[in-house]
Amino acid sequence: MGIKELELSPRLRVLAGWVCPGARVADVGTDHAYLPVWLSLHGSVASAIASDLRKGPLERARETGRTYGVENVDFRLCDGLSGISPEEADTIVIAGMGGENISAILAAAPWTADGGHTLLLQPMTRAEDLRLFLMEHGYRISREALVWDRGILYPCMQVVAGEETLTLGQLHGGAKLCHDPLGEQYIIAKIIRLQSAVAGLNRAGDEASRRKADSLREILTALLSMREEWRCANSPRN
Ligand SMILES: C[S@@+](CC[C@H](N)C(=O)[O-])C[C@H]1O[C@@H](n2cnc3c(N)ncnc32)[C@H](O)[C@@H]1O
Incomplete structure (x- = not known):
């Protein structure tokens, strides 16, 4: 064989x-x-x-x-x-x-x-x-x-x-992934993971967790705004 x-x-x-x-x-x-x-x-x-x-x-x-x-x-x-x-x-x-x-x-x-x-x-x-x-x-x-x-x-x-x-969004969501057919899934998975981590940290309630939650929220905001930029860039009108 x-x-x-x-x-x-x-x-x-x-x-x-x-x-x-x-x-x-x-x-x-x-x-x-x-x-x-x-x-x-x-x-x-x-x-x-x-x-x-x-x-x-x-x-x-x-x-x-x-x-x-x-x-x-x-x-x-x-x-x-x-x-x-x-x-x-x-x-x-x-x-x-x-x-x-x-x-x-x-x-x-x-x-x-x-x-x-x-x-x-x-x-x-x-x-x-x-x-x-x-x-x-x-x-x-x-x-x-x-x-x-x-x-x-x-x-x-x-x-x-x-x-x-690279912006904070690009560091976490990809530097050259704007037109990647899987880009949207990648960024959404990251957003969901960050949202759940922030919720967990908020429940903990101590000072260190609050600070960590603040820094994760910053990444979350950057990713949400990059997702909007990607949507615009991929819109058939552009
Ligand atoms: C999971 S395998 C990846 C094999 C293949 N590159 C792939 O992507 O399918 C990781 C390999 O990297 C080797 N490795 C880890 N650290 C390394 C280093 N500092 N230098 C060389 N090889 C390393 C490990 O011994 C292991 O064989």
């Missing part, structure tokens, strides 16, 4: 679609190495590095390479980008981790903001922390898209070196 065709998860499919033909890719936190092996099988990259912090995932990555007979993926055991030099890759993928972990990996490799690299980032949580980090450290979100994966809506980001100022 032949081996099953390698299929990417919806998250990784979006990122794979953003990799330019002939790119030199490094996939940081690769786990099974599905993305670099898929890219290599489809002949869409000039080179691919698959790295992971832990031995178990890297062994799984090597196993995927063996299963699909891919010999040109370079497997590396290292923390973040510590074992990858700037000249080895022009496209860096960091997917399937929390926004704070992705930020920490980029903070330890400031060369990723040198203008010679495109980053494809996909935070599983705390996307707002990642957007804030990018804004404060010389990066610009050039493209953003939402994707459903296993019942959860995730943002995917294409990031380059640059300057941009």
Whole structure:
């Protein structure tokens, strides 16, 4: 029996679609190495590095390479980008981790903001922390898209070196999601979560909870007004 065709998860499919033909890719936190092996099988990259912090995932990555007979993926055991030099890759993928972990990996490799690299980032949580980090450290979100994966809506980001100022609404609701077909659902889910958190904090009634509720209300107001802006921008009259 032949081996099953390698299929990417919806998250990784979006990122794979953003990799330019002939790119030199490094996939940081690769786990099974599905993305670099898929890219290599489809002949869409000039080179691919698959790295992971832990031995178990890297062994799984090597196993995927063996299963699909891919010999040109370079497997590396290292923390973040510590074992990858700037000249080895022009496209860096960091997917399937929390926004704070992705930020920490980029903070330890400031060369990723040198203008010679495109980053494809996909935070599983705390996307707002990642957007804030990018804004404060010389990066610009050039493209953003939402994707459903296993019942959860995730943002995917294409990031380059640059300057941009994001509003509070954009930090929480997305920098480039105004015309995304899933944008409305993403922003409404955030509004509902914030409303319920504010209600909980109001019930607690102590000073610290009141202060926290005030800061969440500020985000809520920013998201509600951004939702109106998106509606106007997407109205057929505009
Ligand atoms: C959930 S998997 C994501 C796999 C794949 N990138 C995806 O999106 O489907 C997260 C992987 O990131 C690895 N990881 C976490 N922190 C890391 C770091 N600082 N450097 C390299 N890999 C890391 C973990 O060991 C794990 O294998």
